[in-house]
Amino acid sequence: MMSEYITVSYLIEAKNLHKKAESIAVGMTxxxxxxxxxxxxxxxxxxxGTTGNVTIMEERNGLQKGIISIRYPVGNITPDIPALLTTxxxxxxxxxxIKLLDIDFPPSLLKQFPGPKFGIAGVRELLGVHDRPLLMSIFKSCLGLPLGELETQFAAQVEGGVDLVKDDEIxxxxxxxxxxNRLTAYNRIIEASGRTVLYAVNLTGPVHQLVDKAKYAIEKGAxxxxxxxxxxxxxxxxxxxxDPDINVPLxxxxxxxxxxxxxxxxGIASPLLLGKLMRLAGADMILYPSPYGSVALKQSEALAIAEHARISNDVHKSSFPVPSAGIHPGLVGKLYDDFGMDVIVNAGGGIHGHPGGAADGARAFRAAINTVVQGKTLAEGAKVSKPLAIALEKWGGA
Amino acid sequence: MMSEYITVSYLIEAKNLHKKAESIAVGMTxxxxxxxxxxxxxxxxxxxGTTGNVTIMEERNGLQKGIISIRYPVGNITPDIPALLTTxxxxxxxxxxIKLLDIDFPPSLLKQFPGPKFGIAGVRELLGVHDRPLLMSIFKSCLGLPLGELETQFAAQVEGGVDLVKDDEIxxxxxxxxxxNRLTAYNRIIEASGRTVLYAVNLTGPVHQLVDKAKYAIEKGAxxxxxxxxxxxxxxxxxxxxDPDINVPLxxxxxxxxxxxxxxxxGIASPLLLGKLMRLAGADMILYPSPYGSVALKQSEALAIAEHARISNDVHKSSFPVPSAGIHPGLVGKLYDDFGMDVIVNAGGGIHGHPGGAADGARAFRAAINTVVQGKTLAEGAKVSKPLAIALEKWGGA
Known part of the structure; x- marks a missing residue:
């Protein structure tokens, strides 16, 4: 039987890349x-292990810099990410x-990872939204606020038409x-809206109890x-x-x-870390820095993450990319051009900072999304949506 | 009541460090x-959050580089490392x-983390060794070998007088x-030796089952x-x-x-990552790169890790530093000078590569350790230990 390999590429510096690759292939197996x-x-x-391609990009001061690839027999690891990363x-x-750039998995190994349970199609199905990017909002802040205030924030976001709301990650x-209590209160608001809204509740606690905690959250309405x-x-x-009982998107x-x-x-390159591995491990939606804001990722990396999240691999469902931070309604055209239909537009300040409040902030985004999906400019959209007109005036981008 | 704070320092670059610190103190809380x-x-x-010290080290091209410290109220997090690092x-x-340099914990928070269950004194107690650095050996390799071969490796290491043996981490x-089966076989070898030897078995499997897996391993003799x-x-x-039932060193x-x-x-500075946080989370022994080998850490970092592992903090037991990689008997004097008595001398190639085999490799180390603890030079030790003389001839360092 032919061995199957995991092919791993590294950006690396060493005296002799060929020898270094050979020593890794043997030493790490x-x-x-x-x-x-x-x-x-x-x-x-x-x-x-065996050595794959060795590409020398640069030679300086007796050091070679370049990309090497190493093939690790798939049988060297158990099918889990700690074993993979340790190896x-x-x-x-x-x-x-040395920087870990990419990992190519044989299908036999891919199949042993769960991948997203819902994926893009499944999340769209839950929301009943198939013809536009989704809209998510973030609480302005959560820490220290009484439930009543959070409910008010939540209701405004839902009123404006967001598809998803997430807890602050801190x-x-x-x-x-x-x-x-949050689940009860927010679900009441969602029900009253007559729409489906996904509320991503922050899963916290001891790691060995998180599966049970997730089931508890679902039982409470998550x-x-x-x-x-x-x-x-x-x-x-x-x-x-x-876990088949955790029947909600992650x-x-x-x-x-x-x-x-x-x-x-x-370190580890972002397309692998946030694109490939997040999807492999089962994220239905992947947040990561957009290429636009102050907390920004290079455009090429942000696009590569989305590609890894969505590319068809015949084994796993695709994940929704959620390029976040610095998003305001004026950026929706660019976001749509860069990331296409299957993206989640995610905003915090761009919703809560709307002069008309969070509900109008969400309305502005929904209007912007509808406009660009129809192939129109945001300026055209602003003619029929006052919240969008106000947002464009504040943030620009028309 | 006065709030208690977690004080976190960062190496950072920004236009204005004072403003940046202020924005972090507010934005991350x-x-x-x-x-x-x-x-x-x-x-x-x-x-x-509030801003602590701001030290500008350098100004260039309109950017300031320096160290800032931010105080986060201790009540903002639950007492666990995911909450801490996320926050x-x-x-x-x-x-x-931005690089995370250090975190200072108020005692009230420290107390909510377990720290080492055994610590240096507890591990010494288990082994009955109080007057010298400990000696650990690593299997030459584990992957793919039948139990019989591993037993042979294990027996040679034990025969030579090591205090601990660890599985390969891959x-x-x-x-x-x-x-x-490994536990049964190795424990038979340990018993036959008449000494106590700690065998660190690699704990693997799904993370939410690792506590149970650890208990299973202990039941099987770990x-x-x-x-x-x-x-x-x-x-x-x-x-x-x-977990009180996991009554073996980690x-x-x-x-x-x-x-x-x-x-x-x-990223995260190594003294914090491998010293402070590992101890906080409960590591009795902490492996990390020595400052000597080819996989080397800067001397200052390697010493700082040991300091964090061992410094008295009145709350947690201290952890054994295990500066590893590139260790041969000729380095034991230097290791003892740098790290003192409470260190574990850990070797792989330096034991298995001994011309007389792994048992003599371990003997050479034990002789080297006994020699330096007595304040003698390795050359003196080599006069009474043939394995040490042979090791010094091969690797130098007398």
Missing amino acids: VGSWTDLPLARQELLAPYL VFGKLSMDGK FFVDDKAPLA NCLLLNVLPYGFDILHRLAA MAHPAMAGAFYASDEY | VGSWTDLPLARQELLAPYL VFGKLSMDGK FFVDDKAPLA NCLLLNVLPYGFDILHRLAA MAHPAMAGAFYASDEY
Whole structure:
């Protein structure tokens, strides 16, 4: 039987990239090779990594810089992200200048990860919205506010026509508005609206109890869950997605992601971290920095994340990209041009900062979305939507 | 009542560090402040972050670079590392050039984290070794080897006098030598030796089941557990350490740590990541790159990790620092000078690569340790230990 491989590419600097690649392929799998007796080589051959492409981009001061790829036998790992990351970027992450760029999975391994349970089509189905980008809003803030104030914020967002509302990701201490109470109160508002609105409640608590906590939240009425995936570890997202009783969409927040992706020389590239791995582990919706705001990602990276989230791979459903931060109604045309139909427009300040309040903020966004989907300019939309006209006046972008 | 604060320092670049600090203190806690009505300010005051020291180190091209500290009210988070990291380095990690340097915890918060269950004194007690650095060895490799070969490796290491042996951290697929079988086989070897040897078995599997898996391993005879803390997330270490039924020492592997600490401009500083947080979460022993080998950490960082692991804080037991990689017997004097008595000398190649085999490799280390503890030079030790003499000839360092 032919071995199947996980192909991993790294941006790396070393004296000799070919030798370095060879030493990684052996060192991160069977440990040593050429000095092994033949019988041992036969025994370990199925576990031996091999060197793929080596591309030298630059040579300077006796150092080569470039991209190498290493093939790890798929049988070296159990099908979970901790095993994967420990194997392909455990010790290696500490071995000089090296950045993990990409991982290609054989279908046999992909199939052992859950991927999104709902995906883009499933989330659209829940909302009954098929012909436009979705609109999500963020609470202006959550921490320390009594339930009544949060209800007011929630109601305004729903009134304006958002499809989804999410908790603030730093909402851990919720004694003034406990999860079960929020769910009851918000669901009452949703019901009264006559529409479906997904409310992503922040899933918090000890990691080994999060699956049970998620079930508790669902029992209390949660129709969507928000998770700070990286601080908790990818594996718990995987376990939530793989559990058939957790029958609501999962929204992944990128908290702490910058610690991995921001350096050009170290860490893990954002398209892999926030695109491929989030989807593999089961995120139905993936938040990440938009290329527009002050907390911005390079345009190429933001697009690559969306591509990984949505590309057809015959195994997993696609995830909704949610490029966030700095979004106001004037950017909706650009967002639509860059990301297309299957994107979630997500705004905080761009909704709450509307001179007419959050409801008008949401109305402005909905008008902007409807306008660009019809192929019209935002200026045209502003003629028929006063909230949009006011938003464009405030933020520009017509 | 006076609020208590978590004080967090960042290395950061921005146009104006004072303004940036102010915007973080507000933005990462209550969201906005100056524009709030008085009643709302009164309500939110207990949750408001404040600015601490701002030290401008450099001004260039209209940008200031320096260290800022932000005080977050301790009541803003639940006492767990995901809440902590999401709050102090969630969105912020993605906000331009910023590195999380350090976190100072008020004792009230420290007390809510488990810290090491055994600590240095407890591990020494288990081993009955109080007057010298401990010696640990790593399997030459584990992946793909049948149990018989692993037993042979294990026996040689024990024969030579190591105090601890650990699994390879990439040992996930163990179908040829399942955990329970390894424990039975190795414990037989330990028993036959008449000494106590701690064997750190790699704890793997779905993260929400790791507490149960740890209990299973202990039931099967495990006397120590190894965990790839960062790929699984800090919280599961916390939960293992906090569980009274997990009554064996926990060893933290730094797999993937370089993705966080290696950049000077982004990520999380290694003394915080591998020293403070690992101890807080409950690691009895902390592996990390030594300052000596090819996979090396700066000397100052390696020492700072050890300091955080061992400094008296009146709340938590201290953790054993295990500066690893590139260690051979000739380095033991330097290791002892740099790290003192309460350190674990950890070697792989430096034991298995001994010309007389792994048992002699361990003997050479034990001789080196005994020699330096007596204030003698390794050359003196080599006069009474042939394995040490051979090791010094091979690796140098006399």
